[in-house]
Amino acid sequence: MQRKVLAEYRYDLKPIVRGYNKRTLYVNVGDKQIKEKPVSDMMIDKFVGGKGFDLYLMWHGVKDNTKWNDPENEICISFGPLCGNTSYPGSGKSIVTTISPLTGIPVDCNVGGHFGPYAKFAGFDALELQGKAEEDVIVYIDGDKGIVQILSAPDEAINSHILAEELHQEFAGEKGNLQHVSVVSTGEAANNVLITCLNFSFWDKRRKVARLKQAGRGGTGTVFRDKGIKALVVKYSGLKVDTNDPVDLPTLQKTGLKLHKEIEAGDDDQCRMHQVGTAHLMEIMNDYDLLPIRNFKYGQMPEAEGLHSREFTALFTQGMADGCWYGCSLSCCKAVDNFKPRTGPYKGQPVCVDGPEYETAAGCGSNIAIWNPKDVVEINFYCDTYGVDTISFGTSVAFAMECYENGILNKERTGGLDLSWGNADAALELLHQMARGEGFGVTVGQGVRRMKKLFVEQYGADPKFLQDIGMEAKGLEYSQYMSKESLAQQGGYTLALKGPQHDEAWLIFMDMVNNHIPTFKDKAEALHYFPMFRTWFGLQGCVNCPGTTSNQPIMPRLMNRPKFPNTCKTTWISTKLSPENPWISMN
Amino acid sequence: MKVLKTYPEKCISCHVCESTCSNLYFKEDKAELSCIQIHDETNPPDMNVCNQCQACVAACPTCAITVSNQGVVMISRSLCIGCLMCVAVCPTNSMRSAFGKHNPFKCIACGACVKTCPADALAIVQE
Ligand code: SF4
Ligand code: SF4
Ligand code: SF4
Numbered sequence: 001m002q003r004k005v006l007a008e009y010r011y012d013l014k015p016i017v018r019g020y021n022k023r024t025l026y027v028n029v030g031d032k033q034i035k036e037k038p039v040s041d042m043m044i045d046k047f048v049g050g051k052g053f054d055l056y057l058m059w060h061g062v063k064d065n066t067k068w069n070d071p072e073n074e075i076c077i078s079f080g081p082l083c084g085n086t087s088y089p090g091s092g093k094s095i096v097t098t099i100s101p102l103t104g105i106p107v108d109c110n111v112g113g114h115f116g117p118y119a120k121f122a123g124f125d126a127l128e129l130q131g132k133a134e135e136d137v138i139v140y141i142d143g144d145k146g147i148v149q150i151l152s153a154p155d156e157a158i159n160s161h162i163l164a165e166e167l168h169q170e171f172a173g174e175k176g177n178l179q180h181v182s183v184v185s186t187g188e189a190a191n192n193v194l195i196t197c198l199n200f201s202f203w204d205k206r207r208k209v210a211r212l213k214q215a216g217r218g219g220t221g222t223v224f225r226d227k228g229i230k231a232l233v234v235k236y237s238g239l240k241v242d243t244n245d246p247v248d249l250p251t252l253q254k255t256g257l258k259l260h261k262e263i264e265a266g267d268d269d270q271c272r273m274h275q276v277g278t279a280h281l282m283e284i285m286n287d288y289d290l291l292p293i294r295n296f297k298y299g300q301m302p303e304a305e306g307l308h309s310r311e312f313t314a315l316f317t318q319g320m321a322d323g324c325w326y327g328c329s330l331s332c333c334k335a336v337d338n339f340k341p342r343t344g345p346y347k348g349q350p351v352c353v354d355g356p357e358y359e360t361a362a363g364c365g366s367n368i369a370i371w372n373p374k375d376v377v378e379i380n381f382y383c384d385t386y387g388v389d390t391i392s393f394g395t396s397v398a399f400a401m402e403c404y405e406n407g408i409l410n411k412e413r414t415g416g417l418d419l420s421w422g423n424a425d426a427a428l429e430l431l432h433q434m435a436r437g438e439g440f441g442v443t444v445g446q447g448v449r450r451m452k453k454l455f456v457e458q459y460g461a462d463p464k465f466l467q468d469i470g471m472e473a474k475g476l477e478y479s480q481y482m483s484k485e486s487l488a489q490q491g492g493y494t495l496a497l498k499g500p501q502h503d504e505a506w507l508i509f510m511d512m513v514n515n516h517i518p519t520f521k522d523k524a525e526a527l528h529y530f531p532m533f534r535t536w537f538g539l540q541g542c543v544n545c546p547g548t549t550s551n552q553p554i555m556p557r558l559m560n561r562p563k564f565p566n567t568c569k570t571t572w573i574s575t576k577l578s579p580e581n582p583w584i585s586m587n
Numbered sequence: 588m589k590v591l592k593t594y595p596e597k598c599i600s601c602h603v604c605e606s607t608c609s610n611l612y613f614k615e616d617k618a619e620l621s622c623i624q625i626h627d628e629t630n631p632p633d634m635n636v637c638n639q640c641q642a643c644v645a646a647c648p649t650c651a652i653t654v655s656n657q658g659v660v661m662i663s664r665s666l667c668i669g670c671l672m673c674v675a676v677c678p679t680n681s682m683r684s685a686f687g688k689h690n691p692f693k694c695i696a697c698g699a700c701v702k703t704c705p706a707d708a709l710a711i712v713q714e
Contacts, residue, residue, distance in 0.1 A: 086668045086669055086670045087669065087670060087671065179649070205649070205650045206650065239668050240668060240669065240689060241668055241669025241670070241689045241690075242669075242689065249686070249687055250686035250687040251686070253669075253671060253684065253686045253687070254686050256670070256671060257671045257674055257675060257684065260671060260672055260674070260675030260676075261675045263675070264675045264676055319645055320645070321645065321646055321647060321648040321672070323648050326648045326649060326668050326670055327648070327668070327670030327671075327672065328648075329646075329670075329672045329675060
């Protein structure tokens with residue numbers, strides 16, 4: 001494809017020193033300004049990196065009255081000093097922040113894929129995007145040559161599973177180097193609705209496809225498209241075990257190998273992250289009355305057997321090195337290969353679907369009473385490629401279905417869609433409508449808070465009832481855990497800065513499955529230390545998972561699962577918990 | 588498949604094979620840098636070396652480990668990013684790592700140690 005170079009910036013390539021480049025990249029797609037900004041020692045001391053750098057840059061980049069769709073809103077992507085090391089599982093994360101169209105406040109997402117490590121090794125500790133392009137652009141960072149370009153992007157598809165693949169091919173240059181490229185993109189729905197995400201790619205050499213990991217929450221895709229950005233592309237081909245310049249490589253290798261070995265020895269009997277990823281939580285959540293069913297009304301149903309992790313294990317291709325960054329032996333990013341969607345524009349075409357992970361299986365499965373795993377996979381595929389957040393999609397559709405059940409919605413109001421519980425065809429059609437920018441799908445795609453207002457104003461619905469059943473706080477949809485009986489998780493949800501997402505305080509397992517924090521004091525303490533170390537991961541550029549939860553021999557302890565009868569909620573404690581020795585179970 | 592076969596009952600624990608291998612590939616005389624390692628706490632000694640089972644091939648995230656036409660499992664240094672996941676999955680602990688070195692290493696059935704072994708305790712065989 002012939003692209004016009006709209007702006008170009010050349011920079012000096014320098015090796016990383018102890019995880020830092022000590023500079024960030026600023027790109028304004030509106031006035032086409034590209035520059036680097038120095039990273040001061042104060043920034044490193046106080047803000048560390050990752051989410052800290054993102055928020056520091058945003059603090060200086062936006063005003064207190066900046067709206068999500070103002071040109072000055074920023075999308076910041078930062079990588080953290082540990083990001084990109086290849087010796088220790090879970091060290092390849094990017095943290096994305098922006099002012100969210102759903103909440104009007106900053107949202108942050110922790111995402112895998114190769115973009116973060118490559119952009120960091122290309123020479124920057126963070127990337128700051130501002131402005132609005134008149135016509136669609138691609139921002140390209142060539143980390144081998146030291147060039148940043150804003151390129152025209154007139155013709156390509158927008159949907160991620162096609163665009164990411166095309167851009168890997170285009171920017172890899174000579175054949176065989178597809179794995180040295182990574183792409184950030186979204187999809188057509190991000191032109192039309194708010195519950196959107198960004199997809200971060202990595203090239204899967206065995207499957208020969210661009211895999212997609214999602215910066216899911218808060219509508220980042222909508223901001224991206226509002227800025228007229230079609231994709232970010234990075235290329236870097238010099239990766240070695242010491243590219244991140246660790247202080248003590250032998251100790252890092254030794255520690256990483258110890259964890260690899262523990263995972264290898266324990267995972268098959270414990271969380272089965274290798275086999276099924278986070279979807280292993282499905283039956284645990286159902287057994288413990290924590291699986292959201294029918295818009296968070298129930299926590300357990302016999303039908304949930306249909307979404308048991310064994311069903312997903314059977315769909316996922318087994319025996320692959322499924323890490324979203326090199327060196328992650330947890331390898332939880334599973335994929336369904338050669339999946340043929342039965343609906344929509346890609347009907348019948350074999351595609352590779354990333355996931356479903358637990359949140360997707362619960363949100364796009366049990367929470368809307370869909371019990372067929374293949375329907376969940378299809379919703380997952382279209383959410384990803386259209387750039388829709390599976391969590392907000394699940395919770396928003398669940399809300400719409402409950403409104404339908406209660407007569408607030410009917411076929412006339414939904415444009416003919418029968419939103420009865422479990423109607424997978426209708427759920428998929430809502431998604432296709434979001435991508436096409438038409439029909440009731442666009443309404444659902446505004447998220448629960450805006451639907452509530454609309455249904456009260458237009459259909460005279462009882463605001464109190466909608467407030468009761470509409471699972472959002474601060475404008476963001478709840479993620480997929482039943483927190484009714486868990487005071488700790490309720491706190492975890494509603495105290496989370498961005499809105500009710502579980503990543504800051506994922507206490508449901510400690511509180512409800514393992515009963516590790518029975519007293520108010522325990523819960524309060526957990527609400528303090530858990531977000532502290534989760535935030536630490538986001539500053540460093542690590543995953544929020546046990547692989548990097550502590551320097552303890554975590555896996556065998558963390559991943560032990562109780563063997564329990566279906567309805568039993570007995571206490572099960574494998575190790576003593578104290579603030580000095582906090583451990584979480586999984587995620 | 589070409590593989591280095593060991594005969595522990597013939598091994599006299601002289602460690603010459605270790606010297607040969609580490610000298611050949613690392614120009615150092617160090618047992619930790621040898622692909623074959625002789626542990627003589629037991630009788631007969633434990634002769635630990637790769638049996639070319641290929642378990643490590645699937646574990647490598649960069650596809651740096653491949654199988655040659657002769658069935659020998661090989662690591663591409665240019666593709667390897669040193670994550671050591673292959674070391675963790677090797678069922679016989681024969682994928683080696685030396686902390687501080689960038690890449691793991693393993694027996695490639697070159698046969699150099701066979702020639703220097705004074706006790707005929709090693710052989711290259713086709714299996
Ligand atoms: S190094 Fe280990 S896993 Fe790899 S082929 Fe040899 S014995 Fe098998
Ligand atoms: S250490 Fe090298 S050869 Fe071994 S799994 Fe990692 S990249 Fe592959
Ligand atoms: S056959 Fe070659 S590579 Fe294998 S142990 Fe002997 S000297 Fe080392």
